[in-house]
Amino acid sequence: MGKTVRDESTASAYWAAANTFCSLKDVHVIADAPVGCYNLVGVAVMDYTDAVPYLENFTPTSLTEKEIASCGSSEVVQELIEKLSAPHRQLILISSAESEMIGSDHERMLQMKFPDVRYFSSNSLGENEWQGRDRALRWLFEQFDNRKAAAVEPGTVSIIGPTYGCFNSPSDLAELKRLIAGAGGKLKHVYPFESTLFDISDLKNSDIIVVMYKEFGSELAKLLERPILYAPFGIEETKNFIHSIGDLIGNREQADRFLHLEKQTTLRPIWDLWRGPQAEWFPTVRFGVIAGKTYAEGLETFLAHEMGMQCLFSIDGAKADNTTIREELRQKQPQFLFGRMPDKIYLAETSAATRFIPASFPGPIVRRALGTPFMGHSGTVWLLQEIVNALYDMLFNFLPIQRRTEPTEIPATKVSWSSEAESLLQELVKKAPFISQISFGRELKNRAELLATSQGKNTVTVELLQQMK
Secondary structure: OOOOOOOOOOOEHHHHHHHHHOOOOOEEEEEEOEOOHHHHHHHOOHHHOOOOOOOOOEEEOOEOHHHHHHHOOHHHHHHHHHHHOOOOOEEEEEEOHHHHHOOOOOHHHHHHHOOOOEEEOOOOOOOEHHHHHHHHHHHHHHHHOOOOOOOOEEEEEEEEOOOOOOOOHHHHHHHHHHHHHHOOOEEEEEEOOOOOHHHHHHHHHEEEEEEOOOOOOHHHHHHHOOOEEEOOOHHHHHHHHHHHHHHHOOOHHHHHHHHHHHHHOOOHHHHHHHHOHHHHHHHHOEEEEEEOHHHHHHHHHHHHHHOOOEEEEEEEHHHOOHHHHHHHHHHOOOOEEEEOHHHHHHHHHOOOOOEEEEOOOOOOOOOOOOOOOOOHHHHHHHHHHHHHHHHHHHHHOOOOOOOOOOOOOOOOOOOEEOHHHHHHHHHHHHOOOHHHHHHHHHHHHHHHHHHHHHOOOOEEOHHHHHHOO
16 A cells, blocks of 8 residues: 655645746746646635735646547647737746646647747656756756856856745845845846846856755756855854855955944844843754755754754655654644644644744745845844744743633642652653743643542542543
8 A cells, every 4th residue: 555645745846837937027828737726826826825926927728628638738729829929928838737647748839830939848747846946947047048158247146046936035035135235246136036038148147146945946056157155044154155255256355344244233133132031941942843945954053053942853845754744743842833834734733832933835824024034144033033022922821810710720639649640740741841831730730630539539640641631
């Protein structure tokens, strides 16, 4: 019997192609795809958020049973091409899983009738969205490069990576731009988010390439044969990123000045929080991450290696075994979980007290504001601020507030505890967030003694405690 896959972690390469090509302003995508859910990317939003806006440059062929079962999709594709053709508009036809299953390959037909229209086989059945984005970015450059020799413009920096459907792209992109400018670099292109086919060739003329995500973009960056930097997380990586830009453009003094200013301004809250009493909580914080590789590794780097928090696990969502994750969350509940909507569901199934912080798609989360970065120095401040505020909120919930409710019931008679039950109680309390362990233990003990009294027992046993789980 084959393995059952619980909750697919990534979309297919079809979505990758749509999200990549539609980011270019002068491209119109024709998706050889059926009626139904494949229209969502064109008329709604990916992951039920506004991470993907309404795509006016996307048209599906809306395959029906007729095309799939008998005549194929060639006729409807030709009709759409004739309808959508216009000056200064590049048409790109992409395949879907359904069109690939019926063997729709339009390469020859396009060469004969519409030589200006390009065909991209998304390999939807064989690749996930990160593999698909990587191949789509490289394909675009290979198709539309002007074939001229590179003429590198000193001091220029281009960013490869941000496409529709990427978690937190606007905010993290804004932080990358800020760091590049501060270090003395001149931003040339953001590809493909802020590009057109006309300026794709200019990528090779950049002095430095910054790859925003570890999941994709590296293939194209290597093809360009320029120095490559990756988007930084945490304090040390960001310092090295700033210094690297300064060194590569020959202006280390500007980078040093910017870094000195950053310590006095952007990073100041980190120092203030570190000197405050809440810093004593940091070593007690247990967190887990299930996200894209970039965010999974970046959060562990900053929170665990630099802030000294306890990382229970850091998992690349594309390689996640969701059944194992679900069981692990049931066994050991972190105080904070950075993750996806499936992970939030797993926490709800166990009534966990874990604070969930979105860090990846899929999930109904809007992240279009520029003030919620994970990357760079601004990201360190925002992340630590969120955690400290959540810790204060957690503490508030356990304050001995006089509530307008019935007084808490206490056992009428004294109840003893077996040594085994005492040991189990201590183990259960250790699983609770550190700040709330005293209150949690007191409440659990009171409930156990009330249960013993209601059953006519004068001793709390392991069996009785297990009835409360």
